[in-house]
Amino acid sequence: MSSFEQVYGGSxxxxxxxxxxxxxxxxxxxxxxxxxxxxxxxxxxxxxMRRSRQARFSLHAAELHEAVTFTFEKPPTEHFAxxxxxxxxxxxxxxxxxxxxxxxxxxxxxxxxxLSSSAALEVATLRCLRELLHLTLDDVxxxxxxxxxxxxxxxxxxxxxxxxxxxxxxTTRALLLDTRTLxxxxxxxxxxxxxxxxxxxxxxxxxxxxxNERRAECEEAARxxxxxxxxxxxxxEKLAALPERLKRRARHVVTENARVxxxxxxxxxxEFGALMNASHASLRDDxxxxxxxxxxxxALLQAQESVFGARLTGxxxxxxxxxxxxxxxxxDVAQAVLAAYQQAGGSGRxxxxxxx
Ligand code: GLA
Numbered sequence: 001m002s003s004f005e006q007v008y009g010g011s012x013x014x015x016x017x018x019x020x021x022x023x024x025x026x027x028x029x030x031x032x033x034x035x036x037x038x039x040x041x042x043x044x045x046x047x048x049m050r051r052s053r054q055a056r057f058s059l060h061a062a063e064l065h066e067a068v069t070f071t072f073e074k075p076p077t078e079h080f081a082x083x084x085x086x087x088x089x090x091x092x093x094x095x096x097x098x099x100x101x102x103x104x105x106x107x108x109x110x111x112x113x114x115l116s117s118s119a120a121l122e123v124a125t126l127r128c129l130r131e132l133l134h135l136t137l138d139d140v141x142x143x144x145x146x147x148x149x150x151x152x153x154x155x156x157x158x159x160x161x162x163x164x165x166x167x168x169x170x171t172t173r174a175l176l177l178d179t180r181t182l183x184x185x186x187x188x189x190x191x192x193x194x195x196x197x198x199x200x201x202x203x204x205x206x207x208x209x210x211x212n213e214r215r216a217e218c219e220e221a222a223r224x225x226x227x228x229x230x231x232x233x234x235x236x237e238k239l240a241a242l243p244e245r246l247k248r249r250a251r252h253v254v255t256e257n258a259r260v261x262x263x264x265x266x267x268x269x270x271e272f273g274a275l276m277n278a279s280h281a282s283l284r285d286d287x288x289x290x291x292x293x294x295x296x297x298x299a300l301l302q303a304q305e306s307v308f309g310a311r312l313t314g315x316x317x318x319x320x321x322x323x324x325x326x327x328x329x330x331x332d333v334a335q336a337v338l339a340a341y342q343q344a345g346g347s348g349r350x351x352x353x354x355x356x
Contacts, residue, residue, distance in 0.1 A: 001062045004048045004104040008058075012048035012104065016127035018120045019044045020109035021165035022197050022322050022352060023313050024174055025279055026260040028287060030159025031215050032222075032253045033180035033231035035260040037187065038165035039173070039195060041352050045107035045120040047084075047128040052100040059084055062106045071100075079154070083118050086153025087125040090145050096133055110351050113199050114314020118154065119162035122146035140182060143167040157212055176264050180231055190269035193308060194327040196334060197352035198301070200341075202293045202318035210289060211315050218253060221246040230254065252286040273309025273324045277302055280311035289316030296344050297321050300337045307333060320351060 004012050019040040026036035052058060059081050060067045070076040072092065075085050084103060092098050105124075109117040126142045129135060137145070146163035150156050160179055169175040173186040189195070221242055222229050230253040233239065239250050259275045266272060280298050284290040290298075294312045298321050301310035306329035313322040325333050334350040341348050 001106070002060070003062070003106075004050075004102075007060045007067075007104055008050065008102045010050070012102075013050045014128050014132035015046060015048040016124050016131055017044045017046040018123035018127060018166045019169070019171070020115040020117055020120045021162060021169055022115055022195060022320070023161065023165075024195070024322060024324070025263050025275060025311075026161075026256060027279060027283055027311075027313070027316070028214060028218075028289070029231075029253055029256050029260070030161040030179040031157070032218050032257075033229040034178075034253060034257040036161045036165075036177050036179060037174045037260050037263060038161055038169055038177075039175065039189075040165060040169040040171045041109070041115060041197070042171055042354055043107075043109040043115070043120075043352075045105065045109050045117065045124045047121070047124040048104045048106075049128050049132050050102045052102045055100055057088070057101050057103065059103045060105065062104065063108075063111075080121070082153045083121045083149060084125050086149030087122055087129065087145065089153065090148055091126070091129055091133075091135065094145075096129075096135060098129075098133070101132075108354070110199065110320075112204060112319070113351065114204065114312075114316075114319035115197070115351065116162040116166055116314075118150060118156075119146060119166040122149050123163060123166040139167045140164070156208060157215055176260070180229075187264045190267060190272050190308075190324070192327055193269040193272070193324045194330055195352055196301075196307075196323045196325040196330045197313070197320050197350075198297060198323070198334060198337065199320050199349045199351050200291075200293050200297045200318060201347040201349070202291055204315065204318035210317050214249065214287065214289065217246055217249045221250040225250075231257065248286040248288075252282045255282055255286075269308040269324060269326075273307070276309030276311045276322075276324060283312055283316060287316075291316075291318055293346055294318065294321060296346060297337070297341055297348060300340050300344075301333070304333050304337060
């Protein structure tokens with residue numbers, strides 16, 4: 001894997017990193033103005049930049065072994081480059097002069113499994129631009145620009161959880177975020193508990209279409225209920241008049257918001273874990289974003305004595321599962337569960353804590 005120096009010769013003028021995230025609770029609530037509870041993962045993306053001698057941008061992604069060149073007039077067509085291009089274009093729209101740059105990206109955030117590799121790339125790019133050009137952007141503005149880049153340039157109508165988590169979270173405490181007001185505070189994990197993340201090995205093939213479909217269903221439910229968003233509904237009784245499918249979608253959102261608030265008010269790991277298990281059941285049955293493979297992996301995690309609770313994490317349709325696990329037992333649990341998952345025909349791997 002080649003470094004900035006190897007690709008371009010000489011050193012970068014600015015360099016910045018941002019982490020991926022795993023969401024502990026509050027799934028598919030952010031685009032409904034609700035509550036989320038992500039935590040940063042140890043894996044990070046690092047972006048390095050230098051003013052170029054050429055009249056165009058060069059972008060090299062070390063892990064992808066991809067190199068592209070582009071200008072503002074001739075944007076890149078490669079998907080990964082659209083995140084970087086989106087950030088550059090948005091900062092330029094804000095009035096900054098951006099000279100042609102040599103850009104290098106290095107990352108150990110797993111791609112395409114629901115751990116926000118795209119948000120990490122956007123936030124690291126914006127942080128690096130802030131440093132290089134001395135921009136006055138705070139961390140919330142960075143998250144907001146990153147979300148815009150994803151919506152306008154990568155074509156995903158995402159909420160703001162991933163970018164806020166990458167920009168503001170750390171790996172030791174969860175970030176309770178109200179996505180309507182952006183009010184937030186750090187919340188300790190329950191005593192004696194740690195985060196374990198396993199990849200199901202299932203590609204998230206339907207993620208983009210299924211995601212936008214769920215979002216549209218929530219908007220339709222809110223419209224029928226006469227509220228600005230499903231955040232404004234506090235009890236499931238108020239959903240009675242909705243058509244069956246929309247009622248189930250909305251019920252997930254309403255109960256998921258309540259689970260986040262219950263989790264931050266409950267100190268014990270078993271209670272927190274029970275809320276994660278309930279979240280998975282709701283995502284599987286009411287929101288229908290799980291898959292048989294994810295259900296198998298989650299059930300295997302939940303059956304472990306050292307696991308307090310487990311669920312799919314991120315948008316669903318494949319990708320990673322998160323468990324709250326007795327601290328110190330992560331590796332043993334991962335080994336046992338991945339072996340049983342393989343027996344059941346799956347092929348997973350441990351993502352957090354990262355294996356040495
Ligand atoms: C993706 C989106 C987030 C959020 C989650 C589901 O990660 O980018 O905004 O909606 O799915 O909770």
